Amino acid sequence: MRRIVLLVALVSAGAASAQVEECSGRSANLAPDRVIALDPKAKDRIEGRRGELKASSETAVWALDVKAATGVRIDVEGSEFDPAVELCGEEGGRLVKVDENLDGPRSLNPQLDRFLEPGRWLVVVKSEALAGPFTLLVRQTDEKPLAEAPSQPIRAGETRRGTIKPEPDMSITLKDRWRLPVEAGRSYLVTARSDAFDTILWVRDPALTSRAAPLAQDDDGWDRLNSALSFTAPKAGDVIIEIGDNNGNGGTYELAVRALEPPPANPPPLTDVTITLSMADARAPVAEGLPVVYRLFTVSGNAGERVRVEAAGTPTPLLAVLAETPLGLLPLISRGGANGRQRSESNPDLAMTFARPGAVVLLVGAPVMPNVPVQVRLEVVRSRE
Numbered sequence: 001m002r003r004i005v006l007l008v009a010l011v012s013a014g015a016a017s018a019q020v021e022e023c024s025g026r027s028a029n030l031a032p033d034r035v036i037a038l039d040p041k042a043k044d045r046i047e048g049r050r051g052e053l054k055a056s057s058e059t060a061v062w063a064l065d066v067k068a069a070t071g072v073r074i075d076v077e078g079s080e081f082d083p084a085v086e087l088c089g090e091e092g093g094r095l096v097k098v099d100e101n102l103d104g105p106r107s108l109n110p111q112l113d114r115f116l117e118p119g120r121w122l123v124v125v126k127s128e129a130l131a132g133p134f135t136l137l138v139r140q141t142d143e144k145p146l147a148e149a150p151s152q153p154i155r156a157g158e159t160r161r162g163t164i165k166p167e168p169d170m171s172i173t174l175k176d177r178w179r180l181p182v183e184a185g186r187s188y189l190v191t192a193r194s195d196a197f198d199t200i201l202w203v204r205d206p207a208l209t210s211r212a213a214p215l216a217q218d219d220d221g222w223d224r225l226n227s228a229l230s231f232t233a234p235k236a237g238d239v240i241i242e243i244g245d246n247n248g249n250g251g252t253y254e255l256a257v258r259a260l261e262p263p264p265a266n267p268p269p270l271t272d273v274t275i276t277l278s279m280a281d282a283r284a285p286v287a288e289g290l291p292v293v294y295r296l297f298t299v300s301g302n303a304g305e306r307v308r309v310e311a312a313g314t315p316t317p318l319l320a321v322l323a324e325t326p327l328g329l330l331p332l333i334s335r336g337g338a339n340g341r342q343r344s345e346s347n348p349d350l351a352m353t354f355a356r357p358g359a360v361v362l363l364v365g366a367p368v369m370p371n372v373p374v375q376v377r378l379e380v381v382r383s384r385e
Helices: none
Strands: 005-007 035-038 046-053 060-066 070-077 082-091 094-101 111-116 119-129 132-141 159-164 173-182 187-193 199-204 216-219 227-232 237-245 251-260 273-277 292-301 305-313 318-325 332-334 349-353 358-367 374-384
Touching: 035 046, 035 132, 046 060, 046 119, 060 132, 070 082, 082 111, 094 111, 119 132, 159 173, 159 237, 187 199, 199 227, 216 227, 227 318, 237 251, 273 292, 273 358, 292 305, 305 358, 318 349, 358 374
Parallel strands: 035 060
Antiparallel strands: 005 332, 046 132, 060 119, 070 111, 070 132, 082 094, 082 119, 159 251, 173 237, 187 227, 187 251, 199 216, 199 237, 273 374, 292 358, 305 349, 305 374, 318 358, 332 349
């Protein structure tokens, strides 16, 4: 694919662990018709419930009683308002938010895909804007968590090689999974490079299914049809890296992972500038096959402001948002042709629309060999949405 538009929810690189949020709903005194008992033997069974929010501040709560572990897809359909859905479970004797979705893959109607262990779970329907009637759909699936799927080990600082078999009749064929141990609050850079096919990368929580929203995703983010992304681990443990083939050609690829050092407290603000990257900028040993060195900058914006960063250089520069400050900002990351201006495939751009005043930490990197510095020209273009 030559161009992708991607919404990424980012987590602060300075956070030591994921913050636990209390559930928006309560399980006490739920009427019997607000309890949905899932049959452990049923698959593709759909339970439907109708409800209505009289005001945007209201919530509607249903309980899911799970007797045996099962995959579940939860959809909320509302035509008169912008619904959201929250899934809650017990942790340490209190109800906490386990997952949340504000918008589905194709509309404002949210969708959650989870693998649920036995016990009671709460589904909370709420509003992002306005209020009105809605339909709650709960479907049991045979999906398993990614932790149960076969995967190969990889560690930060390593480069691994793999081969994907050709499947010309398929598009975006998922082929390989890799298991990466991560530290809470640490940022990582992941790249997939192939001369044979168009790569796409996902980073996922192994406790979820492959249909759940990824922690990070990229397509064509670096050097034509290769992929690169950065993410910050919300908790310690493992994440799953998935590699897909966008065109079904198949072939060999290289996957590389690098742990990034925490950004300084105040990275310099990014302006129109030409920087020179050399091995002197390397903050840690580079991985085999990933001689990427980088610098960090702060990019700030006001509410409703679109900020596009354009980079040019040889070899192809890499742009990636590492972390957000404050939490909750949703940057819009795009490739090529932003605001009608065509960019060559070897020179990336990255655009962010700020939902509110804030700042992000931007990584600007490039492959650099010893004694061969690389110049990267950076331009910042600002506009209003």
